Amino acid sequence: MTIRSARPEDAAAASKLLYDALHDIAHQLTGEESKEGAVRVLEQFFREHEGRLSHKQAAVKEIEGKAAGIIVAYGGDQAPELDRPIIERLRRLKHDDTLTLDKEADVDEYYIDTLSVSPAFGGQGIGSALISYMEERARELQYRKIALAVVHGNDRAYALYERRGYATDKEIMINGHVYRHMVKML
DSSP states (O other): OEEEEOOGGGHHHHHHHHHHHHTHHHHHHHOOSSHHHHHHHHHHHHHSSSSTTSGGGEEEEEETTEEEEEEEEEEGGGHHHHHHHHHHHHHHHHTOTTOOOOOOOOTTSEEEEEEEEOGGGTTSSHHHHHHHHHHHHHHHTTOSEEEEEEETTOHHHHHHHHHTTOEEEEEEEETTEEEEEEEEEO
16 A cells, blocks of 8 residues: 555546546636536646646555545645646636636645545545645644645544544635635644
């Protein structure tokens, strides 16, 4: 069982894991209505060298050569630049030069954007291992806090993050849904 930086060739497996975690946000970010279309665009985003859903922002938990889980994280101070490719695509697609994305990350934090574990590998501590990996990366990059967002109603995820030392500091809106913004000091 290995955690490593993601690679472009992980895109096919990663895109499905990203979709499983993002749900309706995947459709918002891709501009696609169908699951297949959203997964296809997520795969394209993942292969790119820039963007918040690029392999450059991700780590993969690999078991027997398969991507069992994925985590995407980045500095909140980098979010505007990382969102640029997504916004440009959506503006072209929707013919709306004013289109923006919801602000998720604060500038002074390392932000866990997406965490997903394949159901085939659930209950093995993969999510916790991926979080630990990104917490260490945040420390190496000299961030003093790490954050994530949990949609209201996802009590299982909320409890996991609370056990790991995350605390809710505010509520934020993402794609019309209320999320708990949770922070952990490093």
